[in-house]
Amino acid sequence: xxxxxSRPKPIPYPSAETQMFWDxxxxxxxxxxxxxDCGGKPYxxxxxxxxxxxxxxVEWFKTNGxxxxxxxxxxxxxxxxxxxxxxxxxxxxxxxxxxxMMTNIRGIENLPENLILDxxxxxMFEEIATGRKVPYWKPMAS
Amino acid sequence: xxxxxxxKVAVVGAAETTNIGKVDGMxxxxxxxxAAMNAIRDCGIDKSKIDGVFSTALGGISLVQxxxxxxxxxxxxxxxxxxxxxxxxxxxxxxxxxxxxxxxYALVLMGESGYTRGDxxxxxxxxxxxxxxxxxxxxxxxxxxTFGPTTSFGMGILRYMQEYGLTHEQLAAVPVAQxxxxxxxxxxxxxxEVTIEDVLSSRMICYPLHILECCVxxxxxxxxxxxxxxxxxxxxxxxxxxxxxxxxxxxxxVSQMEDFTSSKAFQVASTKAFDEAQVSRSDIDHMMIYDAxxxxxxxxxxxxxxxxxxxxxxxxxxxxxxPGGKLPLNTNxxxxxxxxxxxxxxxxxxxxxxxLRGEAYNQVPDVRVSFCQGVGGMFAAAGSIIWTNEPPx
Numbered sequence: 001x002x003x004x005x006s007r008p009k010p011i012p013y014p015s016a017e018t019q020m021f022w023d024x025x026x027x028x029x030x031x032x033x034x035x036x037d038c039g040g041k042p043y044x045x046x047x048x049x050x051x052x053x054x055x056x057x058v059e060w061f062k063t064n065g066x067x068x069x070x071x072x073x074x075x076x077x078x079x080x081x082x083x084x085x086x087x088x089x090x091x092x093x094x095x096x097x098x099x100x101m102m103t104n105i106r107g108i109e110n111l112p113e114n115l116i117l118d119x120x121x122x123x124m125f126e127e128i129a130t131g132r133k134v135p136y137w138k139p140m141a142s
Numbered sequence: 143x144x145x146x147x148x149x150k151v152a153v154v155g156a157a158e159t160t161n162i163g164k165v166d167g168m169x170x171x172x173x174x175x176x177a178a179m180n181a182i183r184d185c186g187i188d189k190s191k192i193d194g195v196f197s198t199a200l201g202g203i204s205l206v207q208x209x210x211x212x213x214x215x216x217x218x219x220x221x222x223x224x225x226x227x228x229x230x231x232x233x234x235x236x237x238x239x240x241x242x243x244x245x246x247y248a249l250v251l252m253g254e255s256g257y258t259r260g261d262x263x264x265x266x267x268x269x270x271x272x273x274x275x276x277x278x279x280x281x282x283x284x285x286x287x288t289f290g291p292t293t294s295f296g297m298g299i300l301r302y303m304q305e306y307g308l309t310h311e312q313l314a315a316v317p318v319a320q321x322x323x324x325x326x327x328x329x330x331x332x333x334x335e336v337t338i339e340d341v342l343s344s345r346m347i348c349y350p351l352h353i354l355e356c357c358v359x360x361x362x363x364x365x366x367x368x369x370x371x372x373x374x375x376x377x378x379x380x381x382x383x384x385x386x387x388x389x390x391x392x393x394x395x396v397s398q399m400e401d402f403t404s405s406k407a408f409q410v411a412s413t414k415a416f417d418e419a420q421v422s423r424s425d426i427d428h429m430m431i432y433d434a435x436x437x438x439x440x441x442x443x444x445x446x447x448x449x450x451x452x453x454x455x456x457x458x459x460x461x462x463x464x465p466g467g468k469l470p471l472n473t474n475x476x477x478x479x480x481x482x483x484x485x486x487x488x489x490x491x492x493x494x495x496x497x498l499r500g501e502a503y504n505q506v507p508d509v510r511v512s513f514c515q516g517v518g519g520m521f522a523a524a525g526s527i528i529w530t531n532e533p534p535x
Contacts, residue, residue, distance in 0.1 A: 010284040013276040022281075045278050045398070071301035071402050074349035079289030087349070090286050090293055092397055102283045102397040112349060117304045134285050 009081030044099035065123040067095040107138035149534040151237040152374035152381035155185030155367030156495040165361040169260045170201035173253025173363035181365035194245030196232035198223040201261035218244040225518025226485035230525025234387040253363030256483035295520040298402030306452035314341035315459035316436040324475025331358040332479040355436035357477035364488035386419025388526040396520040407524035408445035415526035428512040430490040433476040487516040498531040
């Protein structure tokens, strides 16, 4: 009989198109892509082509690591591996470069009165498994 | 003017499963078959005439199994699977198939053991295992502790509140309004009327959503039989004619919605349906919006153009969608009160058909045109259907 045990936190496994994103995360840098052919518009999640014009003439670049809290929820029924953190915010950050991504908010108690939409955030990285750093966001140091 | 589906196809049979809510000992496929038998009985069709089968992967089972299980060798199958609105898309695809003659009688069916997990009977419990995945969701959302729709679907609510001034009380007014419709229906999992205080004092699931702002979880199923408007005259049931349909998809990741206060797929699907139906918003006298969570009727009313941008919260809170209001909405009580097995779209349509036939539990007087707006995934997909009980003229 197998012993019931809770699942660990999900670890992101890079795919062919996202390897660069995760390699740079391991260096504490947040990199995304932009199109060279249609005005340099940044996009996320990683694709080998521009989702606007389908050009494959795209490049990776380092973001400035700054953004704003766009929206969020605060989860009271933790996902596997998150029991110690509940209730925790699952949030959307809008980067200065215009793209949005999901995140958790570090460095501040995750309460509605603390989490004000459009508050400035900055990126940080935590190693959640050996050799795998994940980006998180925290209130910008004033 | 291009050729249109308008008034070419009608629903002749429609039914839900015999039992609904918590149904022991039945798999999703068994529930679907039970619903199909009820729809066949509803209109008295000879099963051997059914030559089109439309459904999604029920408990992971292919349409080949579904058709063979029912003893049907179809001339067309469609297993479009885009979440809970899939069945609205099946009705749309079935209507096109019937109009074009790919089949004469189309069966759209579904069953889902969403509460008792009847598909897993006899299997070992694998809940402690998590298969590695490098899908974009597994890479860019799951690491942040998402865990099903409760942790993602409402992601835009706070943004919506900030942009349009929606209050927590107005959000709570959505399940309150729908609880007035369910009005003791014994088939509903939450049959009782609730107040705003009840909603706001209920358990917090994922801020800002309390448990009464989240749908129930049930076992249920349903089936619909369609044929041409001409053949529909041969049946004892009151035909429900399709006037217009639409569908679209936006994003597989809620974090990549273009606008967190609006569903692009709702807009595309509903615009197409209204264009095809040749009716205006003011012609709609009954509406169903897929309500997995309390904010969906708000987004649904606005993105389909039934009310203006930012107006839906007040519209619902002021009682306009409640019994006696000018736009009866989610009159079965919705996913929030009536039933929700995981893919709710089938039950939207069943209630529209019941209202148009005049046989709903809480019947609205003089319904002529009903509008269903479905959602799949978390604003990933949308289906729209406008139907009427008025014969072609």
